[in-house]
Amino acid sequence: MEEEEKEEESMSPNPAVDSIDSTPSSISSRSLVPLTLTRPRGLKNSRRKRDLFLSKLVHSIHNHVSNNKRFNGSESIKSSWNITVVKFLVEKLKLELAKSSHHYTDKELKGACVAYFLTKRREYRNAMNPFRSLKEREEKKLRSRRYRLFANRSAIVRLFPPEKQRLWEGVTEELMSDEEDSLHEPGVWVARSPRFRGKELSELCYYIDANSKHGTKTNRMYGPPSDRLPSADVQVLPPHLYNQDFPLELVAQAQDFSLVSGQQKAFCPDLNSYIKVKVEKDD
Numbered sequence: 001m002e003e004e005e006k007e008e009e010s011m012s013p014n015p016a017v018d019s020i021d022s023t024p025s026s027i028s029s030r031s032l033v034p035l036t037l038t039r040p041r042g043l044k045n046s047r048r049k050r051d052l053f054l055s056k057l058v059h060s061i062h063n064h065v066s067n068n069k070r071f072n073g074s075e076s077i078k079s080s081w082n083i084t085v086v087k088f089l090v091e092k093l094k095l096e097l098a099k100s101s102h103h104y105t106d107k108e109l110k111g112a113c114v115a116y117f118l119t120k121r122r123e124y125r126n127a128m129n130p131f132r133s134l135k136e137r138e139e140k141k142l143r144s145r146r147y148r149l150f151a152n153r154s155a156i157v158r159l160f161p162p163e164k165q166r167l168w169e170g171v172t173e174e175l176m177s178d179e180e181d182s183l184h185e186p187g188v189w190v191a192r193s194p195r196f197r198g199k200e201l202s203e204l205c206y207y208i209d210a211n212s213k214h215g216t217k218t219n220r221m222y223g224p225p226s227d228r229l230p231s232a233d234v235q236v237l238p239p240h241l242y243n244q245d246f247p248l249e250l251v252a253q254a255q256d257f258s259l260v261s262g263q264q265k266a267f268c269p270d271l272n273s274y275i276k277v278k279v280e281k282d283d
Contacts (some may be wrong), residue, residue, distance in 0.1 A: 053102060054093075054112045061092045062116060071117045073124025082117060089113045145189075146176040153208045160208075167204055170241055174234050175201060178226045190223035195249065196230040200240040 062070060062085075069088045072081055090109045097104065104112075150173040157168045175197050182188035193202060209215025234242055243249070 054104065057093060057096060058089060058112050058116045061089060071120045073120045077114060077117055086110060086113045142178050145179045146173045149176045149179065152212060152214050156208050156212045164204060167200060167240060170237060174231060175241065178228060187219055189220045191220060192223045192226040194228055195225045196243050196246040198240045198243050
């Protein structure tokens, strides 16, 4: 079951359609898929608008009260029933679009149907595990806030001397703090810096925050370091960006955690040294 879910998550509409239509033309068209990533911006935006129209049409046909052929989210797209539903929807779409100004190929119609199946599949999985759905939304929210924080700091650092700008080179959103919602004060964000971030970069981040509107907001405060683990890409960054001693610190933290009978150890007191560059009360 887990392998099947991974297959569905990594599936894009076009490859799934290819599995339904095994004609030589569909197989040879796989090599053309990457070329769509390099098309001009104008065509890309136009395609998005047409996809929106098509996705709404698929939704309308699939969920019509008279339709009894609907996707089964508990099964794979390759199941005989879901393949039958795709073929049924494609025929209905052709009838609906016969007098329309919108024109689509059979592959585009099948791709829209498969894309809607993935939506129904995701709804089924979330219904089976609601806690997983909440966790995914929380992770998406934190990731979005890290991107905004990275963009804000990148704009501020351009005003700094060249040596500080060079220190910022190679920085990614993954090195930004997690700005979580406070559990005790509504509307307050708790910034938790990643433990694996290099000391020099952390000093620069505090300096940037002290000179930015976002960093000096009264509803933004610092909390204990984040428990988020680094990706493989971050682990190969220079020492001033990535803390090379993080793996050893992680082991030491796990040992200390076992000594306090399940209570979380107090966060690193070294952050007190940054109070001088932060307008707000720091850790």
